[in-house]
Amino acid sequence: MKRRQFLTAAGAGALTVTLAGCSLVPVIPKRPTSTTDDALGWIRYENGRYTLWLPSAEMGQQISAALQGLAAAELGVPPAQVHPQLPGTRHIARVRATVGSASVQDFALPLARACATLREALAQGQISGTLAARDIPASALRSLQPRTGTAKEAAAAPGQLRAIVTGQPLFAGDTRLPGLLYGRVLRAPVSGEITSRPQAWDETAARADPACVAVVQHPRLLQMGSLGLGIVVRTPSALDRIEAALAVQWQVEDGSAFEQAAIDERIDIDTHLRRGPLQHRLRKDDLPTDTAWTLDLRMDVPLAAHAPIEPRSATAHWLPTADKSPSLRVWAGTQDLFYVRDVLARQFSLDAERIEVQACRIGGGFGGRTLCTVELEAAVLAQAVGAPVKVQWNRAQEFAQGFQRPPSSHRVRARVQGGRITHWWHALASSHILFTPAAMPVWMQTLADLAGDSGVARGAQMPYDVPLQRIEFTAQRLPVHTGPWRGLGAGPNTLVVESAMDECAQHVGADPLAWRLQHTTDKRLAQVLRRAATEARWPERPASDATTLRGRGISGGIYKGASYAAAVADVEVQRATGQVRVVALWCAHDCGLVLQPDGVRAQTEGNLVWCLGMVLHEQLPVARSGVAAASFADYPLPRMGDIPPLHVHLIDSSAPPTGAGETAMVAGAGAIANALRDATGVRFVRLPVRSADVLQALSTRA
Known part of the structure; x- marks a missing residue:
């Protein structure tokens, strides 16, 4: 369309644009080592x-x-x-x-x-x-x-x-360009795993609004199974209004409906174990078939969201060049700007050198900003209207169209003999993380599954010395999209491992700290365990009274074989209401040489808050064939009043620097869960633990 035609149509109030097809072959991220x-x-x-x-x-x-x-x-x-x-x-x-x-x-x-x-x-x-x-x-x-x-x-x-504190433009949403328009891609209110597309809409109603610039149909607006319908408007405030006026009716694949039960069934660990050994084994020692298990523990961890404060945003601008070939500039808050460039180059059949992606500060990433989503939407809409376009997801889109932390189902069996764990069997079923179905079609994921998703397995190998171990897992594609979430599998997996370690200590009447030290020869792990315990004054266990149950728990772990953390948590439980409150958290953290102590402390505190959310608050609801959360009212997060004093102690080290952004995920959740067990005498095996769960457990125990 020529510029004069565009201006004439846009002046009339609306424009419908249908453009050519595009390639759907996924782009593989490149991971070079910097020299x-x-x-x-x-x-x-x-x-x-x-x-x-x-x-x-x-x-x-x-x-x-x-x-x-x-x-x-x-x-x-x-x-x-x-x-x-x-x-x-x-x-x-x-x-x-x-x-x-x-x-x-x-x-x-x-x-x-x-x-x-x-x-x-x-x-x-x-x-x-x-x-x-x-x-x-x-x-x-x-x-x-x-x-x-x-x-x-x-x-x-x-x-x-x-x-930040003076409000200078740093984020993708702060981008301002002359003639900037605002876009949104409407999608069916179902999971992107389900094939869906717009079937009918009221374009006349959209044209009646002078803020409407274009309604855009384009095959490049396909994200996995979801084909969207784009709108471009003059002001951000018009987006909701014109979306409502369009009243899009959606065609959704027959027989694709699902509810929460379908997810639970797909990853049920006992169902998988009845079928025989799981697909992937991290440790495959031969365990005697007649093993008398001291512990047989089933635990389930639900789906969870990244919940960043900033919903993702991107601005795209197609620029003229001297040779009249297209050139694209994109502003985005992304964890991989070169991957975004590669995807756009493939989608638009452009030389990568004709595309520039400008990194912006991200208001919370946590592994969720690794794909090209809103950037492609902005580029398609900007090309359609011949003007710069900003696309910013709202909160409902962030929940529904991003990928989530996969749920997981675990069974741990352990045998204790002579005051030590001699046999250990940890089996888990989850969904994909590194091989995220949000970017991999089924055929590619099936091939990748032959190697096994190491993100699912992260943290499943226990950091303790047990002679005979079997550790196995399977990853099942779910009807909701899953992917990287802070620490990948390390958070849920180490929570389960540390819960089982505590149960074994309970069985023999051992002190949980001494039990862990007895089972490790790793000096750095022992150091963080001892340091966290010392800072918390471990032997001074808080006492319960007539109204309040009190408990203390400890947990530790190794992140990616390189960074170490241990935590101690104190909790209080109100007998009358079942309300749980974490009253203090101590964490010892060893990530090698620390370059920026304030930053490491801040990241460790953030991890501890995520751990608190994992145990006591967070569960992403699923209903009507998709994510059912549309706002933070539908997805409880820890609030300021839920956060206890956080005491972070960094270990002075001359070892090379390793990771700090996710390390404490291996420690905080286990410490809180174990403190809750210590206070109530009950091991809660389905997360999150709510007040009603505690009241029911206390009444049953009584």
């Missing part, structure tokens, strides 16, 4: 100013401050002289996604080497040109040496904190 050569492109010096192009997304984990502090320490300048910037794909070479708590682990060493190279060049009077990479050993880098006391804290820098 010093790459890092030399992250740090720039010009006219006395240092600019740091951040290789990691910033989503509240303070990685910008950590890398800023590292660069400043290596360059020998105050942190304020290093200016961190979120890059676009044209600023730096491809980097891996910001996932797996690996930003410091992946980027600290190459960045430190690049900064050391730049420092030495400047000292020699070289102030322009391109530098050659030097393979400087970590022991020779200033920024990676252990620091103590005030020196350690001096590495901290404000990063974007001033910009």
